[in-house]
Structure formats: structure tokens, C-alpha cells
Amino acid sequence: MSSREDGLVTKVEADFAAILPHCSYSWEESVRAFDDVNDAVDSDLIVVMDRFDHAEVLKEIAAYDNIYPGGHYALKVRRLAGFKTCCETHCAVRGLGGGGGREAEDPHDLDISDPFYASSIAGGTTDEELLEARALLYSEVSESCEGLIxxxxxxxxxxxxxxxSLAEEVTENLRVNDLAIGQEGAFARNPSLLRSLAARRQQSKHRGYWLDMDNVERELVAWVEKNDRSLGVMPLMQDIKDSGEYMLFHSITKYHGGKGSVAKRLGWTLEKRVGRGFWHVKENIQRALDPYLDCTEDENGVECTIPTKSSLIEKGRQDLVGAIDRLGGFKTVARDLNLKMRNPGRKALYPDLQDWDAYKQKLELWMLANDERALAEGRMPKMARLFSEGALDLYFATKKYHGGCKKVAEKMGWRRRRS
Structure with missing residues (x-):
């Protein structure tokens, strides 16, 4: 951290809170709930993790913009991952390099990924896969926090x-800067939309409410009756989301395994059913993807981009996501259907450790500092220890770049530790 950034320690006061009405975790008593009144007024910047939290916080504080439009409370809310675009020498801020910030091309790029969400969609993961997901999450949060600094x-x-003062500059900047604001910026800058959002604000539910399937069923039945749908037929998730019932959508897709799982538990039928083997036919995949393709036309013809996994999940198409995964993943399907990938190459994590010599040197230095005896005896540390002691770069590089503990130990001429 530079000396310029060191000076923030005495000027920035940070606090954290959780949107607890839909949570019921063992640690929640040590975490205070988000206070829409005091947090909206007292905070200069409110940073959330993903679009679900963004929508929920906006719904809570939109009323205060209607009471006092000069407060610009909704504009204080930003998504953490959006700050990854900032670097030491330039960030899209007024007075330093030009105009306002730029939204990510894909709104899901502003979300911090949720490994538990991914595991629920995929039907569960191994401990090793979960450790890897947490390592990626740690890296993503670290990069975003660095950009925020x-x-x-x-x-x-x-x-x-x-x-x-810094507080005054933050307030003025957020009024003209769309950095990390995403599509929700349309609400934050539109008084009529804010009034509509505030009108839909509901009384907060008690903690754990949305984790209880009986409550989800009650809310789902109410939604079906309100929207003149057939009782016992599971609606499309996109329809629920478009109606503004974000927490119902969120609880079904994130906490209860998606519409298929919820429909099965409630004994409901799905609006659309397909026969066995349907998803093995490439033409069926193509037809299912067609409404979600992003296509452009030029002198060379039409070129289409396959949607991201997160965007399909948001639209309630876990069935299509599962089919694509079973066929080899989005990259494979995009190649087979002659589609472009939106992000064809994610930036590699810890690219310097792809080189064996650099990796070997770092591993030996880590062992020298943490387990000199094991280094002298030529014993490979366990993956779980690398992760638990914060050596996430070595953990990731061992698994992804160098074939895992066994291969690394063989190449180093070491013995592999066993449980």
C-alpha cells in the first residue's frame, strides 16, 4: 500500500452489516442487521456484494430519496466487484482522468461470486472443490477491495x-460517477422509479424466514394468486423477478436449489417439461439458447455471443445451465454451435506461479518460514494446510498449474504427507 493510501486509515471509518431477514446462520448474533434509517443517512458509501443485495438495499432506502431528494441516498450504494477497474494511477473519478465511471459490459461482472450458490445449482461439491471456490472468492474480494482503496x-x-473533506468529495463524486453501480443506476438516478420502488417496500421478515420452505410456499401461492397463474404450476423465475419479488426469486434460486427442486418438494409441475434425452440433441440446445443470444450483424454476417451462466441462472434457466454443463461446459457448447464467448479468457490467477521454478522457489520459502523441519525432511505440506494458513497462491498453483500434491512431491523428490 502506498503512503497516499496509508493516510486513509485516519480518515475512513468502516463498518459492516448484513441483510438478515433471510438469514439464519450461527454467526448472525455477532453481526448487526443493516439499518436502513441510520446506515443510509450516516454512511457516505454503502458497498454490497451482488445484485440481489443491491436491489434489496435500494428497496429499503428508496423512501428516503422521496422524502429528501437532495440526499441522493440510492447513489451511495455500489457493488464491490465494480471497483476492480480501479488501479493505483487511474480510476474513473471526477478530477482524476476524466468523466464518470463506466458500467461493466456484463452486469454480472459487478457481482462477487458465491461458492455456496454455485454448489447448490450443481447439486453439491466436494470439499476440495469448495476449498478451491473459496480461494477464488478470496482472490476476487481482495482484488476488489484493493480497487476500492x-x-x-x-x-x-x-x-x-x-x-x-474526503466525505464531501465522496458524496459529490458519487452523484456524477456510475462506477460499480450497474443497472440499478437507472433506479438511483430516476425519481419516478425510486418512488415506485419505495411503494413496493415490504415489512421486513424475521430472521430465517426465507430459509423455511413453508414460508416460501406461502409467498409463492400468494404470488400465483396475485398474478392470475395456475395454482400448482411452477412459474418461470424471470416472471417472479420481473414482478419485483426479489426475495422470493432469491430464496428459490439461492437457498432452495432452483425452481425444479422447489416444484418437486411442493408437488407442483413445471410450466415446461422436456422428455428424456431432449438435452442431448444439439438443435434443442440451440433453440433454447436463441432467446438469450446477443447477436450483431456486419458485412461478414451475423455473430452471436453465448449468455453467461449467471445470466441464465438469473432468468431461472438452471435446466439449460445443467444441460450445457453435462455437454462439456459453456466453452465447448459455444464452439460446437459457432458462438462467441463473452469472456473468452478470464485473467489467470497468480500467473507468475505457472512457471515451475518460480513456484518451487515460493513453496520452499513458505516451508522455510512455516515448517523448516518438513522442508529438511522433504515432506510435502497438505493442501488443507496451505489453504488454512493463507497460502492461497500456492494452494491454487499446486492444484491448477502443477497437477496437485502428488505430482509436485514427485517432481521435488519429496514424500507426500498422508492423513
Missing amino acids: HFLAQLQETAVHRGV
């Missing part, structure tokens, strides 16, 4: 130049 440091520099 750069953002605040540059705002502090601008504040000093203008002779105002």
Missing part, C-alpha cells in the same frame, strides 16, 4: 486539491 485514495487527493 485506490478509489478512495484518489478521491482524497482530489479533496486536498479542492480544499474539502
Whole structure:
């Protein structure tokens, strides 16, 4: 961290809270609930993890923008992953490099991934896969937090130049800067939409409410009756989301395994059923993907981009996601159907450790500092220990770049530790 960023320690006060009405975890008593009144007024910046939290927080604080439009409360809410675009020398802030921020091309790029969500969609994961997901999550959060620090440091520099406080500069900047705001910015900058959102604000449910299937069934029945649907037929998730019932949508897709799982538990039928073997036919995959393709036309013809997994899940198409995964994944299906990938190459994690010599040197240095005896005896550390002691780079590189513990131990001439 630079000296410029070190100065933030005395100028920035951070706190954290959780949207607890739909949570029921053992640690929740040590976490305070998000207070829409005090947090909206007292905070200069509210950072959320994903679009679900963003929508829920906006619903809570939209009323205050109607009461006092000059407060710009909704504009305080930003998504953490959106700050990954910031670097030490430039961030899209007023007075440092030009105009306002730019939204991510894919709104899901602003979300911090949720390994538990992914495991529920896939039907469960192994402990090793969960450890890997957590390592990726740690890296993603770290990168985003680093960008957030750069953002605040540059705002502090601008504040000093203008002779105002950091809090004043943050407030003024967020009013003109769409960095990390996503599609929700349409609500935050539109008074009529904010009034509509505030009107739909509901009384908060008690903790654990949305984890109880009886409550989900009650809310689902109410939604079906309100929207003139057939009772006992599971509606499309996109229809629930479009109606503004974000928590019902969120609880079905994230906490209860998706519409198929919920329909089975309730004894409901799905709106659309397909026969066995349907998803093994490439043409059926193509037809199912057609409504979600992003296509452009030029002199060379029409070129279409396959949707992301997260966007299909958001639209309630876990069935299509599962079919694509069984056929080899999105990259394989995109190649077979001659479609482009939206993000054909995710930036590699810890790219320097792809080189064996660099990896070997770092592993030996880590062992020298943490287990000198094992290094002297030539014993490979366990993967779980690398992860638990914070050596996430070595954990990831061992698994992804160098074939796992067994192969690394063989190449090093070491013995592999056994449980």
C-alpha cells in the first residue's frame, strides 16, 4: 500500500452489516442487521456484494430519496466487484482522468461470486472443490477491495486539491460517477422509479424466514394468486423477478436449489417439461439458447455471443445451465454451435506461479518460514494446510498449474504427507 493510501486509515471509518431477514446462520448474533434509517443517512458509501443485495438495499432506502431528494441516498450504494477497474494511477473519478465511471459490459461482472450458490445449482461439491471456490472468492474480494482503496485514495487527493473533506468529495463524486453501480443506476438516478420502488417496500421478515420452505410456499401461492397463474404450476423465475419479488426469486434460486427442486418438494409441475434425452440433441440446445443470444450483424454476417451462466441462472434457466454443463461446459457448447464467448479468457490467477521454478522457489520459502523441519525432511505440506494458513497462491498453483500434491512431491523428490 502506498503512503497516499496509508493516510486513509485516519480518515475512513468502516463498518459492516448484513441483510438478515433471510438469514439464519450461527454467526448472525455477532453481526448487526443493516439499518436502513441510520446506515443510509450516516454512511457516505454503502458497498454490497451482488445484485440481489443491491436491489434489496435500494428497496429499503428508496423512501428516503422521496422524502429528501437532495440526499441522493440510492447513489451511495455500489457493488464491490465494480471497483476492480480501479488501479493505483487511474480510476474513473471526477478530477482524476476524466468523466464518470463506466458500467461493466456484463452486469454480472459487478457481482462477487458465491461458492455456496454455485454448489447448490450443481447439486453439491466436494470439499476440495469448495476449498478451491473459496480461494477464488478470496482472490476476487481482495482484488476488489484493493480497487476500492485506490478509489478512495484518489478521491482524497482530489479533496486536498479542492480544499474539502474526503466525505464531501465522496458524496459529490458519487452523484456524477456510475462506477460499480450497474443497472440499478437507472433506479438511483430516476425519481419516478425510486418512488415506485419505495411503494413496493415490504415489512421486513424475521430472521430465517426465507430459509423455511413453508414460508416460501406461502409467498409463492400468494404470488400465483396475485398474478392470475395456475395454482400448482411452477412459474418461470424471470416472471417472479420481473414482478419485483426479489426475495422470493432469491430464496428459490439461492437457498432452495432452483425452481425444479422447489416444484418437486411442493408437488407442483413445471410450466415446461422436456422428455428424456431432449438435452442431448444439439438443435434443442440451440433453440433454447436463441432467446438469450446477443447477436450483431456486419458485412461478414451475423455473430452471436453465448449468455453467461449467471445470466441464465438469473432468468431461472438452471435446466439449460445443467444441460450445457453435462455437454462439456459453456466453452465447448459455444464452439460446437459457432458462438462467441463473452469472456473468452478470464485473467489467470497468480500467473507468475505457472512457471515451475518460480513456484518451487515460493513453496520452499513458505516451508522455510512455516515448517523448516518438513522442508529438511522433504515432506510435502497438505493442501488443507496451505489453504488454512493463507497460502492461497500456492494452494491454487499446486492444484491448477502443477497437477496437485502428488505430482509436485514427485517432481521435488519429496514424500507426500498422508492423513
